[in-house]
Amino acid sequence: MPRPHFVLLLTASAPLLLAGCGLIQKIPVPKLPKLGLPSMNTIAKIIPGLPERDTEGSEDPEVPFSTQQSLGFGHTLRLEVYEGARDPERIYRGIVMVNSEGLLPLGQTGTARVGGQKLPQAANSIASVFRVAGRNTRPITVQIVSVENTPVIAIDGDVRDPVFIPAFQELTVRQAVESAGGRKPGSTNRGIYISRAGQRRFFASLESADHLWSPQAGDIITLSPDI
Known part of the structure; x- marks a missing residue:
């Protein structure tokens, strides 16, 4: 059983506690401004x-x-x-x-x-x-x-028709070649050239190019028509 003077203290302080709760509820909460997404030009600077x-x-x-x-x-x-x-x-x-x-x-x-x-x-x-x-x-x-604003990669050479495909992150040489339909039917050639910044590099096979090269926008992948 609570002591009489403790009950009296709680009874006397109850109005003050309730008033305090009411005061807290009346404190205005500031509204945060809405943040817009940056434009592409702003991102380019950042x-x-x-x-x-x-x-x-x-x-x-x-x-x-x-x-x-x-x-x-x-x-x-x-x-x-x-x-x-x-x-x-x-x-x-x-x-x-x-x-x-x-x-x-x-x-x-x-x-x-x-x-x-x-x-x-x-x-x-x-x-x-x-x-x-x-x-x-x-x-x-x-x-x-x-x-x-669409990055692209060219595939030409020993293919049915030269094509350009969109470049995307983690694109592989094999994916690029397959998206172009691969080599011409019946072709036994294996060599691949890849041009970047004017420099042309040769790979003996698709497997080698796929392992050693990461395509990027502007690359030209040429399937060798005679090797």
Whole structure:
């Protein structure tokens, strides 16, 4: 049984405790501001090495793109062009947009007519512009890094048709080759060349390339047609 003076103390302090609870309930709770997600341009400034978006400015529209479709007005490409094989020299680098006439401006070198072409044909058209401009004594390598912010990889050589595929993290050489349908039916060749930054490296087999190479945007995977 509680002592009488303790019961009296609880009875006397009860109103104060209840009043205190009421006071706590009336204290306003500040509202936290809603935090918005940063834009891609902001992220590019925060994260070192993250490339800027493929745009030529405020007048460059965002146009839907897939690697299976043809290029048209508003499609913006990130390009690197190299001359030479053993000691390649980068002769062009830029972000350029297909204009309303289907032309792709390439600075002082000229313009390439790429409207209505898929990426493999567009790469050939771009290379032709540099050859016509006098770059015809050494090989020209056109590396399309991305289109409309979609990173891409080229697969050509001993395949049914040259193709470009989207590049994604942890993509393997084997996955890239298989997505292109593999080699031509009946082919017994095994060699693979992979170009990056104008440099071309040879692998004796798909297994070797798959083990030693991690594809990245702009790479050109060429299945050797004779080795």
